[in-house]
Every structure is written in structure tokens, then in C-alpha cells.
Amino acid sequence: xPLSTRIVDLSMPVHNNMVTFPRIVRPALLMYETWEExxxxxxxxxxxxxxxxxxxxxxxSDHVGTHIDALKHLRHVAPGxxxxxxxxxxxxxxxxxxxxxxxxxxxxxSEVQQELxxxxxxxxxxxxxxxxxxxxxxxxxxxxxxxxxxMTAEATNWLIDQGIxxxxxxxxxxxxxxxxxxxxxxxxxxxxxxxEREYYHLExxxxxxxIGRPHGFKIxxxxxxxxxxTAAPVRAVAIVEE
Numbered sequence: 001x002p003l004s005t006r007i008v009d010l011s012m013p014v015h016n017n018m019v020t021f022p023r024i025v026r027p028a029l030l031m032y033e034t035w036e037e038x039x040x041x042x043x044x045x046x047x048x049x050x051x052x053x054x055x056x057x058x059x060x061s062d063h064v065g066t067h068i069d070a071l072k073h074l075r076h077v078a079p080g081x082x083x084x085x086x087x088x089x090x091x092x093x094x095x096x097x098x099x100x101x102x103x104x105x106x107x108x109x110s111e112v113q114q115e116l117x118x119x120x121x122x123x124x125x126x127x128x129x130x131x132x133x134x135x136x137x138x139x140x141x142x143x144x145x146x147x148x149x150x151m152t153a154e155a156t157n158w159l160i161d162q163g164i165x166x167x168x169x170x171x172x173x174x175x176x177x178x179x180x181x182x183x184x185x186x187x188x189x190x191x192x193x194x195x196e197r198e199y200y201h202l203e204x205x206x207x208x209x210x211i212g213r214p215h216g217f218k219i220x221x222x223x224x225x226x227x228x229x230t231a232a233p234v235r236a237v238a239i240v241e242e
Contacts, residue, residue, distance in 0.1 A: 005242075008239075010066065010208065010219075010221075011236050014029070015029065018065070021063060021173060024063050028057075029058050035052060036051055038053055063203070063231050066235070066236050067202070067203060067204065068200050068202050069200060071200075073231055075194065080226060080227055081224065081227075084200055085165070091166075094123065094128070095211060095213075098131060099133060102149065103149065104180030105176065107149055108154060109152075123159070124162075127162075128221070129159055130168045130169070130170070130205060131151060135171040137206075148171040150174060150177065151169065151174050152189060153190055156193045166201070167199065167202070168203070169203060169205060173203060175190045217241070218238070221235075222234060
């Protein structure tokens with residue numbers, strides 16, 4: 001039996017000044033009603049209860065913070081997050097370390113295979129594969145938009161061929177950064193795999209280095225049950241038994 005269970009939060013904090021992907025509006029988190037205002041307006045203040053429950057109004061894109069992309073992100077007629085199978089969002093986790101890759105590079109299928117050999121792990125259907133670029137360490141800086149590697153269509157398809165339905169990355173996009181895609185004239189190729197195949201990817205993960213091992217842990221990444229959107233926030237965690 002494990003002596004203890006360690007929970008590692010893999011989710012990015014969401015706040016008004018966070019870095020977001022180009023053309024994704026930053027969130028707005030605003031107090032809608034204070035503790036005193038609610039007590040006054042609900043009528044409790046006249047009976048001496050002058051402080052009750054506060055509430056916030058939150059305006060949030062479906063691609064802000066740690067989230068999972070649904071098939072509708074690419075397909076015009078496809079389910080939103082409500083169609084993501086929950087059983088695919090919990091399973092054995094595997095971290096593949098590509099922090100050594102140059103900024104803007106695409107990760108090939110052979111590089112994924114080499115990393116699996118290095119960590120001595122054989123994938124099985126239902127595993128959740130996490131790509132460690134190192135960008136999660138500077139998620140509050142502007143270089144978070146530019147300084148990371150990303151997945152290629154070839155590598156994404158290879159993982160799907162191994163029975164992987166959920167993958168994730170500690171970067172602002174699953175693909176290489178925008179500047180690199182335009183430089184090579186290869187646009188969102190890993191994303192576009194979704195046009196033909198069923199898979200789901202997590203973006204804006206963080207703290208992958210804190211898991212402390214490349215495999216031998218669980219990942220939980222259940223999406224909010226938003227209906228008809230193109231993605232949904234998740235509270236991704238690693239569950240490590242020691």
C-alpha cells in the first residue's frame with residue numbers, strides 16, 4: 001500500500017491580467033455584489049444581519065487557462081465539451097520531456113518514440129500523455145506566447161494510433177507557436193488532426209516538473225459540462241502515490 005498520496009495541481013491560475021492566446025480576450029473577474037450589498041438588497045440587513053454572501057461575475061473565453069479542446073473546435077458540426085467521454089479524462093499519466101527542444105520546433109513521431117524508450121515506457125490505450133516543453137514555468141510572461149516547441153500532426157496521429165485519446169501540453173497551444181507556424185506555412189497541423197480523428201488535447205498545463213516521475217501516476221482532467229462550446233476549463237491534477 002502507498003504510504004501517502006500527493007496531489008499536484010497542473011492548472012494555471014485564471015486572473016484578469018493573465019497571458020492569453022492571440023485573439024482570445026483576457027477574462028474579466030469582477031465582484032458583482034459585496035457581502036454587505038447582498039445582505040442589504042435581500043432584506044436581511046433590516047433584521048441585523050448586515051453581511052452575507054458575496055458573488056462575482058466572470059466573463060471567460062472557453063480557451064482561457066487550462067482547458068480541453070472539443071471536436072467542435074475544428075469541426076463545424078460536432079459535439080462540444082459535453083461530448084468528451086469522461087472515461088478518457090482520467091487515467092495513467094505519462095510525461096514526455098521536450099524541454100531540450102529549440103523554440104518553435106515541431107515534435108516528430110520518432111522523437112516521441114525515442115522519449116518513450118528513454119523513460120522505458122510502453123503506451124497503452126487510455127493513457128494520458130503530457131508534453132513537457134518548460135513553458136509552464138513562465139506562463140505569466142510574454143515569452144509564453146513564443147518560446148516553446150509543439151506537436152506535429154505526425155506525432156499526434158502516432159499517439160492516436162497507440163490508443164491515446166487525451167494528450168496535453170504545458171504551452172499556450174498544442175502546436176508550435178504562431179510565429180513558427182507562419183514561418184513554415186504549416187498552420188495548426190496537430191489541431192487539424194481533429195478534422196478526421198477523435199482525440200482531445202489539454203492546453204496551458206503547468207507544474208509538470210513537480211510530478212517528479214515520467215509515469216506511475218494518475219491524471220484527472222474533467223471538463224466543465226459546457227454545452228455547444230468549442231472547449232471547456234478543467235482542473236487538471238496529477239495523483240501520485242508514494
